[in-house]
Structure formats: structure tokens, C-alpha cells
Amino acid sequence: MSTPVLDVQGLAFAYADGHQALFGVNLHVHRGEHVALLGPNGAGKTTLVLHLNGILTPGRGSVRVAGLEVAAPHLQEIRRRVGVVFQDPDDQLFMPTVRDDVAFGPANLGLRGSELDARVAEALTRVGMLEYVDRPPHHLSFGQRRRVAVATVLAMRPEILVLDEPSSNLDPASRRELAEILTGLDATLLMVTHDLPYALQLCERSVVLSDGVIVADGPTSDVLADEETMRAHRLELPFGFDPRAHGVS
Amino acid sequence: MGAAHGHRLYFHGHSPVHRLPAHCKIVALLCFVLAVVATPAGVFWPFAWYAVGLLAAVGASRVPPLFLARRMVVETPFVLFAVLMPFVATGPRVDLLGVSVSEHGLQAAAMLLCKGTLGVVASLLFAATTESRDFLAGLQRLRMPQQLVQIMAFMVRYLDVTTAEMQRMRVAREARCFSARGPAAWPTVARSGGALFIRAYERGERVHLAMLSRGYAGRLPMLSESPASALQWSVAALLPGFTVLVSLAAWTISR
Incomplete structure (x- = not known):
């Protein structure tokens, strides 16, 4: 089999205050896969995400992105390969205009001039936000800001797109529009979410992280249908939702 | 929360003043204010000329004067201070509308009002014709520390x-x-x-x-703003150039 885009092996991590968040996580994601990372609050999902682009460094174990170890000498390259879209777009969008913000990542990679402009236009086109290129981020709706946040990361042409709670705080129409954009992307996705129907709609595979270990890994419809595991790890489907009646679109 | 296209001080437009690169306008504003402040004490006729120059710039910017006038409330504390000055200052007294006030105080207050008002109107005009992003790009271009x-x-x-x-x-x-x-x-x-x-x-x-x-390593990428042409610099220099001449003339005559 080919080198996984994401290869996490035996990852353990404790914060400086002694709180152990991860106890030996193993996770492989292959090119083109859409994987949902599920788990209750405090399961260690965010800690895991921050390891993927080297913001946190493993206490034990290793993380590799497309064969390259996540470690100090090549953090810039790792951060290009792993595009993290954070939960609050106001945290992600910090430059005065949409254009400057989408250009931020590629400019850090050394792109300039027309090449940079083309990259910005390409990324904004992919999320349908090109006409807002000169707007300040705080004049956009929440759903639009989330789409621009996705574009800021797409502009770096990542190997894998990591989304933290992409559907949170979106109204149903924005939620659907974002789903359409994400399904049309032709990218490797790792999506951290509590929105189980969204996971079922967008990801063929789901991984459940609970108390710092992976407790389930399989096709999303099977994982969500396994009532015992779901209950044991505080995962609940919305009232009346039957995962077997729906499938990946 | 302001217009749909900028901050509350900005007036959307495409006038020659709007189109000037921000860094030219920053330098022009600074020179204008310095020239106004440098006017010799006790000479009042130059202020009329400064005002004419500044109003011409406002006219060229097509920003409605009422838009600027409303935002002049920021000057209120200075006006209050200026009004108090003739009463609290010492020295020879003169009668103003039947009230005895300090002559020096009166003069200083009038100077403060003239200089302050010109400075405030010029700054408001700058803010009304420059988007905040361009202002930042201008400062960056002028080599302000990162x-x-x-x-x-x-x-x-x-x-x-x-x-x-x-x-x-x-x-x-x-x-x-x-x-x-x-x-x-x-x-x-x-x-x-x-x-x-x-x-x-x-x-x-x-x-x-x-x-x-996203790969931040201590430096923000340069906000894109193209360098200004000689023509743009000369247009920007019109108002401060005129002001400096008037100020110099005031010094020569008052000596």
C-alpha cells in the first residue's frame, strides 16, 4: 500500500501541568480518504490535531505527514502539508482583508506577485468567495467567514485538510453549502466533529477517540450503528436519526 | 456599524484624493500639520490661507463637508480647554464683551483653536479618504517597525x-x-x-x-501597495507645499 498521508504511531502526550491527554494513539489516513474524528468533550481531539502540524510535540510516539516526520527542522513544510481550519473563523482570519488573509499562508511560503494573486483567486474560487476578495473579514456572515477560513488553508495546497468542528454555529443553509464545497474538493479530509449526521454525510470512515485512545475505527455507518460503543463514549445521534437509512452522498 | 465597505470614518469614493497612495497622504498630512503648528505666535492671517488650501483639498476629495463636520466632535475637549485659557491665564487683561480676560490667554486660545481645528480637519480628511488597510500598508511602506x-x-x-x-x-x-x-x-x-x-x-x-x-515566522507578509509615481508624489505635495510657503512667509513678514 502507498505511504499514508497521515501516519500517527503510538502517540502519547501529557501537558505541562501533568494532565495526560493522549495514551498511544495509532491512526493512518490514506490519500483521498474522508475521515471523521469523533469523541466526547475532553477526549483529546484538539490535542491530537495540534500534533498533526507540530504545534505540540509528542511525548512518545511519532507523527508523519506524507512520509515526513513532524519535527523542528521542517515545520514550515509540515504546516504547508497539513492545513488546519480552526473552529472560530475570527481566530483564523486576522488580516485586514480577505485577500491579505488568503495570501498570508502562501506568502509565508515565499510566493509573490502574480503567482500569489493566482493562488488567492484559485482558493477563493474553490469556496465560491472570489467576489468578496477585498472585503474586511468582519463584514462577512459567519458562514462566509468559515468558507474563507477554508480558503486560507486551501491556498497552501495542503496534502490533508484538518477541520475542527466545521459545522458549528452554521445555519442549515450554510451547513449544506459548506458540505457541498467539502465534497467537491477532491482532497484528503480529517474532520473533527460532534455533528454525527454531518460525519455520515461527508466521511466514509470514522474514528472514535475517547480518553486519549482510539476506541473505534471503521465505516461511519457501522460506527454510528454500534449502539453499545456509542453509548459507552457519550456519542449520541439526534432524535429520530437512523444511520442505516442514510449514506455517504 | 459604519458603512458596508469600511470603518466609520471612511467615506467611500473614487476622487483623486482617495486614489493617492496612502504613504503619500501620510507624509503630506504630517508636513501640513508641522507647517501649521510652526506658524509664529500672534500672527493670524496665515490660518485663512491654510484653511483655503485645506478646503480645496476637501473639495477635491468630494467628501461632503457635513460628514467631516459631524466627526469634528473629537475636538471638543480642546475647545473646552481653549475657552478656559483666557480666564485662568495671567498677565495684562483686556475687556472682551464686558468681561475682563487675560490678553495672552486669549491669544493662546485663539492659536490653539486655529491650529487644532486645521489639524483635526486634515486628519479627518485623511481618514475619510484612506481605508484602514491602506493606512497600514502605507505605514509599512514608510518603514515603520514591523x-x-x-x-x-x-x-x-x-x-x-x-x-x-x-x-x-x-x-x-x-x-x-x-x-x-x-x-x-x-x-x-x-x-x-x-x-x-x-x-x-x-x-x-x-x-x-x-x-x-499557516507558517508564520515573525514577519507579516508585505501588504501589497504599489510604489507611488512622481506625479502622485507631486499631487500629494500640493497642499503641504503651499502650507509650508505660507508658514515661511509668515515668519519672514513677522520678523
Whole structure:
């Protein structure tokens, strides 16, 4: 089999205050896969995400992105390969205009001039936000800001797109529009979410992280249908939702 | 919250003044203010000429004078101070409308009012014709230290976010029957202030994480603004050039 885009092996991590968040996580994601990372609050999902682009460094174990170890000498390259879209777009969008913000990542990679402009236009086109290129981020709706946040990361042409709670705080129409954009992307996705129907709609595979270990890994419809595991790890489907009646679109 | 296309001081337009690169306008504003401030004491005729020059610039910018006039309230504290000066200053007294006031104080107050008003109108005109982003790009082009430009950029970006957060906290307080009247309310307001600071601080940390995740290594990329042509510099130099000439003439004549 080919080198996984994401290869996490035996990852353990404790914060400086002694709180152990991860106890030996193993996770492989292959090119083109859409994987949902599920788990209750405090399961260690965010800690895991921050390891993927080297913001946190493993206490034990290793993380590799497309064969390259996540470690100090090549953090810039790792951060290009792993595009993290954070939960609050106001945290992600910090430059005065949409254009400057989408250009931020590629400019850090050394792109300039027309090449940079083309990259910005390409990324904004992919999320349908090109006409807002000169707007300040705080004049956009929440759903639009989330789409621009996705574009800021797409502009770096990542190997894998990591989304933290992409559907949170979106109204149903924005939620659907974002789903359409994400399904049309032709990218490797790792999506951290509590929105189980969204996971079922967008990801063929789901991984459940609970108390710092992976407790389930399989096709999303099977994982969500396994009532015992779901209950044991505080995962609940919305009232009346039957995962077997729906499938990946 | 302002127009759909900028901050509250900005007036959307495409006039020659709007089109001038921001860094030219910053230099022009600075030179104008310095020339006005350097006017010799006790000489008042140059102010009429400065005003004519400045009004010509306002005309060229097509910003409605009423738009600028309304925003001149920022000058109020200076006006109050100027009004007080003739009464509190010492020295020979003169009669003004039947009231005895200090002659020096009266003169200083008039100078302060003239210089202050010209400075405020010029700054408002600058703000009305320059988007905040272009202002930052202009400062960057003028080689202002990176850290200062970054701090200002974040302030511009997060001012609205933090104000909205503050509003939400106020609404949440009031929704639970809190009324900010009297000293009894101060501890609550102070605690909200503290909470707001901590939230802003935590947001700062999250923003920093998001920046690192996109390859931030201590420098913001240059905000794109093209260099100014000689023509643009000469247009920008019209008002400050005229002002400097008038100021110099005032010095020569008053000597």
C-alpha cells in the first residue's frame, strides 16, 4: 500500500501541568480518504490535531505527514502539508482583508506577485468567495467567514485538510453549502466533529477517540450503528436519526 | 456599524484624493500639520490661507463637508480647554464683551483653536479618504517597525470583535436584571472587564496558533501597495507645499 498521508504511531502526550491527554494513539489516513474524528468533550481531539502540524510535540510516539516526520527542522513544510481550519473563523482570519488573509499562508511560503494573486483567486474560487476578495473579514456572515477560513488553508495546497468542528454555529443553509464545497474538493479530509449526521454525510470512515485512545475505527455507518460503543463514549445521534437509512452522498 | 465597505470614518469614493497612495497622504498630512503648528505666535492671517488650501483639498476629495463636520466632535475637549485659557491665564487683561480676560490667554486660545481645528480637519480628511488597510500598508511602506504595524493591524481587525463581545456581556448582564447604576454596580462591571480581558487574551493565543499553523515566522507578509509615481508624489505635495510657503512667509513678514 502507498505511504499514508497521515501516519500517527503510538502517540502519547501529557501537558505541562501533568494532565495526560493522549495514551498511544495509532491512526493512518490514506490519500483521498474522508475521515471523521469523533469523541466526547475532553477526549483529546484538539490535542491530537495540534500534533498533526507540530504545534505540540509528542511525548512518545511519532507523527508523519506524507512520509515526513513532524519535527523542528521542517515545520514550515509540515504546516504547508497539513492545513488546519480552526473552529472560530475570527481566530483564523486576522488580516485586514480577505485577500491579505488568503495570501498570508502562501506568502509565508515565499510566493509573490502574480503567482500569489493566482493562488488567492484559485482558493477563493474553490469556496465560491472570489467576489468578496477585498472585503474586511468582519463584514462577512459567519458562514462566509468559515468558507474563507477554508480558503486560507486551501491556498497552501495542503496534502490533508484538518477541520475542527466545521459545522458549528452554521445555519442549515450554510451547513449544506459548506458540505457541498467539502465534497467537491477532491482532497484528503480529517474532520473533527460532534455533528454525527454531518460525519455520515461527508466521511466514509470514522474514528472514535475517547480518553486519549482510539476506541473505534471503521465505516461511519457501522460506527454510528454500534449502539453499545456509542453509548459507552457519550456519542449520541439526534432524535429520530437512523444511520442505516442514510449514506455517504 | 459604519458603512458596508469600511470603518466609520471612511467615506467611500473614487476622487483623486482617495486614489493617492496612502504613504503619500501620510507624509503630506504630517508636513501640513508641522507647517501649521510652526506658524509664529500672534500672527493670524496665515490660518485663512491654510484653511483655503485645506478646503480645496476637501473639495477635491468630494467628501461632503457635513460628514467631516459631524466627526469634528473629537475636538471638543480642546475647545473646552481653549475657552478656559483666557480666564485662568495671567498677565495684562483686556475687556472682551464686558468681561475682563487675560490678553495672552486669549491669544493662546485663539492659536490653539486655529491650529487644532486645521489639524483635526486634515486628519479627518485623511481618514475619510484612506481605508484602514491602506493606512497600514502605507505605514509599512514608510518603514515603520514591523511590530508596531502588526499591533495596529490586529487592533483594527479585533476592535469590532472585542466590542461585540463586550456588548454581548452587557446584554447578558442586563437580561438578568442588572442595572449599572451607583457604586454598588462597580464590582460587577470591573469583573466583566476582567473577564473581557481574559477572553481577549485567550483569543490572542488562539490567533497565534492559527498564524503558526499557516507558517508564520515573525514577519507579516508585505501588504501589497504599489510604489507611488512622481506625479502622485507631486499631487500629494500640493497642499503641504503651499502650507509650508505660507508658514515661511509668515515668519519672514513677522520678523
